[in-house]
Amino acid sequence: MKATFNAAFDVKAALFSGDEALQNKAYRALYMSGKVQAKVQDWANYYNLRDKQPEDVLQEAMVLLFDAVENSRFRGECQVETFLLGICKNLIRDSGKRVRYVVFKESITDADLTADAVADQLVLSERTEEEEQKEQALREAMNGLTDKCREALKKYYFENKNMDTIAQEAQLANREQAKKAVHRCRESLRSLLSGHPIFKNV
Amino acid sequence: MSSKKYTADEADAYLFGQMQAEDQKAFDTALSDDPELASMVAQQRLEHEAMALLRKDDFRRQLQTWQAEKSAPSPLEFDKTDNTGTFKLFSKSIVQMAAAACVLFIAGYFVLRTLNAPDYPQMASNYFDQTTPTVRGSSDQAVAEMPEALQQAVAQMMSKDYANAVRLLETAPDAGFRELKGLLMIECYFHLKKYDDALAICDLLQQPGGQPDTQEKAAWYSVLCLLGKGETGAIFQQKLNLIANDTEHSFVHQAQQLKSEL
Numbered sequence: 497m498k499a500t501f502n503a504a505f506d507v508k509a510a511l512f513s514g515d516e517a518l519q520n521k522a523y524r525a526l527y528m529s530g531k532v533q534a535k536v537q538d539w540a541n542y543y544n545l546r547d548k549q550p551e552d553v554l555q556e557a558m559v560l561l562f563d564a565v566e567n568s569r570f571r572g573e574c575q576v577e578t579f580l581l582g583i584c585k586n587l588i589r590d591s592g593k594r595v596r597y598v599v600f601k602e603s604i605t606d607a608d609l610t611a612d613a614v615a616d617q618l619v620l621s622e623r624t625e626e627e628e629q630k631e632q633a634l635r636e637a638m639n640g641l642t643d644k645c646r647e648a649l650k651k652y653y654f655e656n657k658n659m660d661t662i663a664q665e666a667q668l669a670n671r672e673q674a675k676k677a678v679h680r681c682r683e684s685l686r687s688l689l690s691g692h693p694i695f696k697n698v
Numbered sequence: 699m700s701s702k703k704y705t706a707d708e709a710d711a712y713l714f715g716q717m718q719a720e721d722q723k724a725f726d727t728a729l730s731d732d733p734e735l736a737s738m739v740a741q742q743r744l745e746h747e748a749m750a751l752l753r754k755d756d757f758r759r760q761l762q763t764w765q766a767e768k769s770a771p772s773p774l775e776f777d778k779t780d781n782t783g784t785f786k787l788f789s790k791s792i793v794q795m796a797a798a799a800c801v802l803f804i805a806g807y808f809v810l811r812t813l814n815a816p817d818y819p820q821m822a823s824n825y826f827d828q829t830t831p832t833v834r835g836s837s838d839q840a841v842a843e844m845p846e847a848l849q850q851a852v853a854q855m856m857s858k859d860y861a862n863a864v865r866l867l868e869t870a871p872d873a874g875f876r877e878l879k880g881l882l883m884i885e886c887y888f889h890l891k892k893y894d895d896a897l898a899i900c901d902l903l904q905q906p907g908g909q910p911d912t913q914e915k916a917a918w919y920s921v922l923c924l925l926g927k928g929e930t931g932a933i934f935q936q937k938l939n940l941i942a943n944d945t946e947h948s949f950v951h952q953a954q955q956l957k958s959e960l
Binding site: 516517520523524527528551555558559562563566631634635637638643646647649650651653654655664665667682685686689690695 | 741744746748752753754756757760765907
């Protein structure tokens with residue numbers, strides 16, 4: 497059960513392993529990397545970053561990397577660290593931009609591109625006012641769920657857990673009960689969403 | 699118009715990208731022909747978006763935890779007020795004198811600290827003993843509800859044979875009790891003074907996806923393990939402050955008390 501990193505830890509393989517614990521290790525290794533931190537600081541100095549801190553840029557870039565992996569916008573076309581640095585450089589260059597997601601301009605064929613080269617290959621899609629309002633509304637709806645429901649739905653949606661595992665972890669009698677619990681939670685979420693003025697037409 | 703009636707599960711499979719290419723094509727066609735199906739998918743897509751946002755927010759919180767773990771940056775590495783690199787203008791001799799002064803100051807600090815240091819392992823142990831019943835559940839009923847392998851380990855822990863308890867825990871199956879098993883292992887490692895092993899499990903139990911109350915217990919245990927190790931620097935302070943400032947945290951009172959003692 498020891499959580500140790502060693503030199504052989506393959507961040508890319510871990511990120512695309514489908515194993516949540518390994519993915520978490522990979523993200524942590526990237527976030528804690530002294531090399532990444534130093535490079536971000538260099539760019540912050542070079543581009544005279546004023547309106548935010550280098551660590552804020554790194555956090556924002558990490559969220560965009562997470563989103564790119566989750567939505568298959570990044571499939572390991574280049575080194576993960578290089579991709580992350582490419583995002584950071586763009587965020588520093590366009591520090592006023594509110595970015596929704598990041599995507600490659602065209603398909604990458606050279607896996608050993610430098611961070612500067614990757615940065616030039618990325619497009620940062622800007623977040624609109626409407627999208628921000630929608631996110632806010634979604635968060636408000638989610639806040640109406642109980643903690644138990646949020647946990648059950650997270651397991652169902654993202655952790656690829658079957659009903660047997662959900663039943664076991666939520667200490668429910670069997671898979672039927674788990675299925676009912678998930679169904680009830682989805683119903684609650686549906687009603688919270690449809691009750692919100694922004695989503696009444698969906 | 700497609701005659702097939704799709705179920706909510708099939709719509710989920712479509713949104714999760716789990717359909718075969720052929721089925722997906724048929725579903726796409728049905729989607730453009732059947733407004734009822736389109737409405738159901740739009741509704742479910744919204745649910746997926748809400749869940750994706752929740753997951754992203756969880757990840758943001760995880761980043762905050764990691765940020766707290768990072769030791770306080772040196773002003774020479776991360777100058778928060780000046781990104782222009784004016785440090786380079788300092789003359790070499792000033793830097794050398796400053797470095798020498800820092801070394802003397804740090805050496806003096808550690809000498810004084812060693813002479814006056816409180817007994818951190820004892821302090822950690824006292825807090826740990828107070829906390830254990832809350833974490834493990836001290837009643838006979840709480841123990842009786844555990845699987846047999848864990849009950850045997852707890853029996854060894856009661857008789858303070860923590861090494862044997864670790865051996866039993868290592869071979870106990872995880873099924874449904876992974877988090878409890880982890881907490882028990884932390885307890886054993888703490889008493890065996892294997893703080894790094896205990897901290898490694900604390901880290902694992904604080905990863906996203908776990909039960910919130912287990913994450914709180916692991917966070918508090920990690921504070922005590924650092925204290926036991928005598929590591930009361932920036933990381934310890936940040937972890938302690940995170941708990942002491944969170945009024946809804948289960949161990950807020952203990953953390954505040956520890957803070958005042960330190």
